[in-house]
Amino acid sequence: MNVVVVESPAKAKTINKYLGSGYKVLASFGHVRDLPAKDGSVLPDQDFEMSWEVDGASAKRMKDIADAVKSSDGLILATDPDREGEAISWHVLDLLKKKRVLGDKPVKRVVFNAITKSAVLDAMKAPRDIDIDLVDAYLARRALDYLVGFNLSPVLWRKLPGARSAGRVQSVALRLVCDREAEIERFVSEEYWNLSALLKTPRGDEFEARLVSADGKRLQPKAITNGEEANRLKTLLDSASYRVESVEAKPTKRNPAPPFTTSTLQQAASSKLGFSASRTMQVAQKLYEGIDIGGETVGLITYMRTDGVQMAPEAIDAARHAIGSQFGDRYLPEKARFYSTKAKNAQEAHEAIRPTDFNRVPDQVRRALDPDQARLYDLIWKRAIASQMASAEIERTTVEIDADNGGKHAGLRATGSVIRFDGFIAAYTDQKEDGEQSDDGDEDGRLPEINARENLAKQKINATQHFTEPPPRYSEASLIKKMEELGIGRPSTYAATLKTLEDREYITIDKRKLIPEAKGRLVTAFLESFFTRYVGYDFTASLEEKLDQISAGELNWKDVLRDFWRDFTAQIDETKELRVTNVLDALNDILAPLVFPKREDGGDPRSCQVCGTGKLSLKLGRYGAFVGCSNYPECNYTRQLSSEANGDAEAAASNEPQSLGKDPHTGEEITLRSGRFGPYVQRGDGKEAKRSSLPKGWTPASIDHEKAVALLSLPRDIGAHPETGKMISSGLGRYGPFVLHDGTYANLESIEDVFSIGLNRAVSVLADKQTKGGARGRGTPAALKTLGDHPDGGAITVRDGRYGPYVNWGKVNATLPKGKEADAVTIEEALVLIAEKAGKSGGTKAKAKAKSASSKTAAAKTTKAKTTKTAKATGTKAKAAAKTKKASE
Numbered sequence: 001m002n003v004v005v006v007e008s009p010a011k012a013k014t015i016n017k018y019l020g021s022g023y024k025v026l027a028s029f030g031h032v033r034d035l036p037a038k039d040g041s042v043l044p045d046q047d048f049e050m051s052w053e054v055d056g057a058s059a060k061r062m063k064d065i066a067d068a069v070k071s072s073d074g075l076i077l078a079t080d081p082d083r084e085g086e087a088i089s090w091h092v093l094d095l096l097k098k099k100r101v102l103g104d105k106p107v108k109r110v111v112f113n114a115i116t117k118s119a120v121l122d123a124m125k126a127p128r129d130i131d132i133d134l135v136d137a138y139l140a141r142r143a144l145d146y147l148v149g150f151n152l153s154p155v156l157w158r159k160l161p162g163a164r165s166a167g168r169v170q171s172v173a174l175r176l177v178c179d180r181e182a183e184i185e186r187f188v189s190e191e192y193w194n195l196s197a198l199l200k201t202p203r204g205d206e207f208e209a210r211l212v213s214a215d216g217k218r219l220q221p222k223a224i225t226n227g228e229e230a231n232r233l234k235t236l237l238d239s240a241s242y243r244v245e246s247v248e249a250k251p252t253k254r255n256p257a258p259p260f261t262t263s264t265l266q267q268a269a270s271s272k273l274g275f276s277a278s279r280t281m282q283v284a285q286k287l288y289e290g291i292d293i294g295g296e297t298v299g300l301i302t303y304m305r306t307d308g309v310q311m312a313p314e315a316i317d318a319a320r321h322a323i324g325s326q327f328g329d330r331y332l333p334e335k336a337r338f339y340s341t342k343a344k345n346a347q348e349a350h351e352a353i354r355p356t357d358f359n360r361v362p363d364q365v366r367r368a369l370d371p372d373q374a375r376l377y378d379l380i381w382k383r384a385i386a387s388q389m390a391s392a393e394i395e396r397t398t399v400e401i402d403a404d405n406g407g408k409h410a411g412l413r414a415t416g417s418v419i420r421f422d423g424f425i426a427a428y429t430d431q432k433e434d435g436e437q438s439d440d441g442d443e444d445g446r447l448p449e450i451n452a453r454e455n456l457a458k459q460k461i462n463a464t465q466h467f468t469e470p471p472p473r474y475s476e477a478s479l480i481k482k483m484e485e486l487g488i489g490r491p492s493t494y495a496a497t498l499k500t501l502e503d504r505e506y507i508t509i510d511k512r513k514l515i516p517e518a519k520g521r522l523v524t525a526f527l528e529s530f531f532t533r534y535v536g537y538d539f540t541a542s543l544e545e546k547l548d549q550i551s552a553g554e555l556n557w558k559d560v561l562r563d564f565w566r567d568f569t570a571q572i573d574e575t576k577e578l579r580v581t582n583v584l585d586a587l588n589d590i591l592a593p594l595v596f597p598k599r600e601d602g603g604d605p606r607s608c609q610v611c612g613t614g615k616l617s618l619k620l621g622r623y624g625a626f627v628g629c630s631n632y633p634e635c636n637y638t639r640q641l642s643s644e645a646n647g648d649a650e651a652a653a654s655n656e657p658q659s660l661g662k663d664p665h666t667g668e669e670i671t672l673r674s675g676r677f678g679p680y681v682q683r684g685d686g687k688e689a690k691r692s693s694l695p696k697g698w699t700p701a702s703i704d705h706e707k708a709v710a711l712l713s714l715p716r717d718i719g720a721h722p723e724t725g726k727m728i729s730s731g732l733g734r735y736g737p738f739v740l741h742d743g744t745y746a747n748l749e750s751i752e753d754v755f756s757i758g759l760n761r762a763v764s765v766l767a768d769k770q771t772k773g774g775a776r777g778r779g780t781p782a783a784l785k786t787l788g789d790h791p792d793g794g795a796i797t798v799r800d801g802r803y804g805p806y807v808n809w810g811k812v813n814a815t816l817p818k819g820k821e822a823d824a825v826t827i828e829e830a831l832v833l834i835a836e837k838a839g840k841s842g843g844t845k846a847k848a849k850a851k852s853a854s855s856k857t858a859a860a861k862t863t864k865a866k867t868t869k870t871a872k873a874t875g876t877k878a879k880a881a882a883k884t885k886k887a888s889e
Contacts, residue, residue: 003072005065005092007079011115014290014297015078018117019124024072026065028079032058032091035146038786042146044565048558050143054095065092066101074106077130078123081111081350082305083551084492086131087138093130113312114356115290115299137550140557144168144543144564151568152531155575156523157823159583160620163523164504169489171527172540173497174506176482178516178524180474185593187470192222193230194466197237197412198459199401205448206459209401211237213411222468234463236410240403242456248398253391256424258309258339259352259384262491263484265304268383270477270512273375277476277495283376284353293368299356300365301380305491306350307484309339311384315354319388322358327426333390354384386428393421399450416447473513487541518641521591522625529586530575534568584618587625591618595627595641611635639674657682661705663712670708672700681708695732695751710755715740719759721766728762730754741766787827796830798822809834 004025006012016025035041036053043049054062069075075096077089089109096102108127112119148168156163195211213219214233224230260268265284269275275283284304290297311319316336323332339352355377362378369377394417401412419425474482480494489497498514501507506520516524527535534540543564549555588595595618596605608614614631618641629635657671660681668684679700683690692711694703715731721741728741730748737748739762746769748754757765784805785798796809798816805822806815807830814833816825 001072002074002076003065003068004076004078005089007085007088008289010286010289014115014299015120017297018120023076024068025078026068027061028065028088028092029058029061031084031088032062032095035142039150041150042143044147044561044569048143048561048565050139052091062092062095062099066096066099069096069105070101072105074108075102076124076127077107077109078111080305081113081303082492083134083138083141083490085111086134087142090130090135090138113351114302115288116356117298119356133553134551136557137547140550140560141547143561147561147565147568148534151572152527152534154823155572156526158821159575159578159580160522160526160625163519163526164506166523166527167497167500168534168543169493169497169540170500171523171535172488172537173479173483174501174516174520175524175528175535176479177474177501177507177514178521180471181516181521182593184470184473189467189469190222191225192466192468193224193227194462194464195224195230195233195237196462196464197242197403198462199242199414200457200459201448201450202454202456203449207414207416207447207450209399209412209414211410212413214409216409218411222466227465230463230465233410234461236405236408237403237461238458240405240408240410240458242412242458243402243404244450244452244454244456245400245402247400247450247452250396250398251420252394252396254394254423254425255391256337256386256389256428257383257430258341259311259354259387260380261307261309261341261352262305263307263480263494265353265380266480266494267477268379269376270475272379273372274512275372275376276509277480277498279372280376281495283372284380287373287377287380291365291368291373293360293365300360300377302351302354302356304353306353307341307491308350309341309352311351311354311387315351315358316388318358319354319385322385323389326361327389330421331390331423331426333388337388339387352384353380355381358385382428386424389424389427390421392419392423392425394418395420397447399447401456414447414450416445418446473515475512475514476509479514486537487544488537490544518594518625521594522587522641525587525590526583529583529590530578531571533571580620584620587618608635608637610637640679660703660708663709670705670712672703672708674700679703681711683712692732695737697751714754716754718757718762721763728759728766730757730762739765744769784822785825787825787830790831790834796827796834798825798830807833812837 002023004012004015004019004023005028006015006025007028007030009027009029012025012027016023019025033052033054035050041051041053043051075093077092079085079088079092086109093107109130110123110127112123145168149165152166152171153164156166196208197211198206198208200206211219211233214236224233257264262281266275266277266280269280270277281304284301287300288302288304290299320332320336358381360381362374362381365377366374397416397418399414401414403410403412472478476498479498483489483494483497501520502509504520505517506523508515508517524535546555546560550557550560592605596616599605606616608616608629608631611629611631611634614629614635614637616627616637617630618625619628619638625641627639627641629637657673660670660672662668663670663683666683670681670683672679672681674680680691680693681703690712692714694700694711698707711732715729718728718730718739720726721728724742726742728739730737730739730753732738732751732754733745735747737751737754738745739748739757740746741762744766746765748757748765784800787796787798787807790796790809794810796807799806799808799813800822801813801815804815805820806813807825808814809830812834814830814837816822816833820829
């Protein structure tokens with residue numbers, strides 16, 4: 001018996017059926033180990049040694065694989081046919097070697113691009129060794145991403161509070177979104193006019209022609225820039241006589257697009273189906289791994305992470321056969337079509353995404369698929385088969401018309417397209433986003449019969465005013481397209497990159513458009529100012545090229561890391577002396593349109609409207625950036641930094657409370673206000689005033705009296721729990737909307753649920769929380785940082801709690817002093833804080849013990865510093881000895 005390792009259990013089940021009883025197929029469930037998310041996982045000073053960690057679930061799966069290998073005849077690694085798949089096989093093999101279960105058993109690596117019986121059996125006949133060049137490229141990418149993230153993110157935490165993280169590809173993708181937003185803000189709209197004439201032929205057919213020339217000059221698009229010029233030309237056309245100068249019918253051909261790559265599939269699924277990038281990949285994964293059709297599980301599409309556009313010769317033959325049988329010989333071109341990609345840095349190592357069997361037409365398999373699977377398979381099948389079909393034949397007609405008004409002439413043009421033979425359009429038509437012209441060939445419509453040198457009757461002259469519009473915001477699809485064009489990222493990373501940006505709250509997605517949040521724009525501006533090279537499009541693309549060269553065996557992966565690390569650490573070191581004032585000055589300049597929107601009165605946007613003498617500037621606090629006055633504390637004007645439109649920002653800038661009416665129960669005034677932490681509603685004045693922040697998704701413009709009263713009435717009693725008799729309430733907290741019963745919180749899906757949820761559903765939501773293991777309260781926050789072990793045992797960590805950051809040791813929680821940042825806490829400071837807290841709650845004995853521990857740690861640190869200094873002075877040999885001593889300590 002041979003053991004076969006694949007990634008997913010669905011894949012394992014299907015492949016086991018194909019291979020039979022002589023094989024045992026097990027799943028690794030993706031990567032079996034990864035770099036721990038802590039300092040020291042990659043050690044540049046030790047030639048980039050990498051420390052891998054196996055989590056609990058993966059350890060159990062590896063034990064199952066190891067136990068199976070012990071009694072097997074050999075091991076076959078059959079993970080995905082790309083860089084990540086090669087890495088998974090390498091990790092599995094390395095762990096099995098360390099467990100010493102392989103002995104002299106043969107180890108083979110096989111790859112297949114589709115999960116079909118023929119593809120799997122053919123792959124088994126052509127085994128190979130693990131491709132070390134691909135593994136090296138994976139190791140280089142993983143090390144680069146780790147080094148950037150774990151060295152750049154702490155700089156952000158220190159210099160830009162509220163920022164979450166930075167990443168090699170993530171930050172460049174965010175820059176694209178932010179640059180587009182800045183472009184939109186800088187855009188100045190310009191007026192232009194279009195003129196057209198509705199004309200009638202001698203046969204009574206009407207059509208429209210556009211003005212293209214006047215006064216003997218050709219008019220460029222948007223050349224008529226004011227109403228006076230438009231009215232002059234409209235007067236000329238109103239009194240003119242019209243004659244057809246020429247009619248030209250020109251045949252053209254349109255060729256089909258290639259089959260899908262990962263990025264083009266994500267773009268098409270977004271445009272045609274409304275799928276997000278992550279949803280597209282989830283559905284495609286299912287189609288690839290296999291669907292039960294007629295009692296047999298079979299993969300319906302080839303591997304879906306690829307930037308290749310070519311199909312295998314046998315697939316081309318199958319597509320051509322299907323075209324002849326399903327569309328007719330007229331749709332089959334004389335020769336097969338071959339494609340090459342235009343995307344920068346495309347590897348083209350794999351096939352394009354295509355059906356595994358072109359005879360499985362979408363209508364035949366629809367019943368075995370869920371709606372999303374059926375729609376995506378239909379898209380993939382049609383695009384792939386269209387790629388081998390005949391060109392569409394289109395006749396484009398252009399009519400040139402002369403308008404004569406007493407010797408003053410103007411030229412008009414009418415165009416129309418007629419599809420004479422639909423060709424590939426019979427299977428698939430493209431669809432564009434953001435108002436781009438469709439490429440289906442008949443965007444101008446059809447024209448009636450028009451003959452040269454015949455006169456036309458004027459019906460109506462239209463002069464329409466327009467204004468130029470800014471470039472559209474990126475959608476997921478258009479951003480992926482741009483990243484691919486620039487050579488940033490790879491097919492397997494696009495969806496994950498977008499998800500990270502959304503999870504970090506750097507962007508929001510509204511109506512499929514990517515909108516940068518203020519936090520995201522701050523991070524981008526900071527990186528552009530102080531790490532320009534590392535958010536540069538060309539630099540990021542060049543790194544991808546180097547990774548491809550490593551894959552091809554043309555570069556040594558550690559040489560690439562050494563070159564990168566040398567320059568990167570120098571840049572990091574330069575920021576150590578960077579003062580907060582330098583950061584704020586740079587951000588004030590770059591983000592001026594966001595931070596200081598234009599005022600309606602035309603005044604200085606940076607002038608404080610409250611005190612009149614102060615200058616507004618960005619300020620950095622524990623929870624991020626805000627705008628404040630330079631005269632603080634005399635002037636305490638602050639407002640939230642918002643990425644809303646300028647109009648909303650202007651309203652917020654006034655800082656004047658906006659009255660929403662009286663509270664129906666107390667008679668107190670309810671006002672809408674803007675504070676340091678954002679917009680909020682308030683009832684009454686003074687210290688006893690009731691306040692409530694606006695929930696996420698609610699804008700100041702949307703708040704009326706009814707919504708304000710509802711917010712201020714929270715928490716809301718829903719009813720007594722039928723089992724305990726205790727009240728269930730709903731409210732809005734730091735972690736969003738919730739229901740609460742006897743100390744147990746359960747999250748609600750939306751803020752609207754807070755006001756509408758009934759007793760029965762509230763009991764059900766709470767029961768679900770308990771079933772899933774929910775504890776009383778909100779649970780312990782995850783550790784932000786581990787400082788080390790307490791002398792009495794147990795880890796000391798820094799955590800972010802409901803009331804701010806604190807240090808934790810066992811059951812002792814000690815809040816950090818005001819102004820102390822979480823990332824700046826040392827273990828000595830933590831021990832003192834723990835000692836003081838323990839002293840208050842556990843007596844002087846605990847306090848003395850903790851202080852003693854703090855002293856021991858400080859002494860050890862002093863000894864360590866002296867040892868290190870001596871080692872430096874006495875050369876390499878002494879340094880090695882010092883390291884040995886440090887290790888023994």
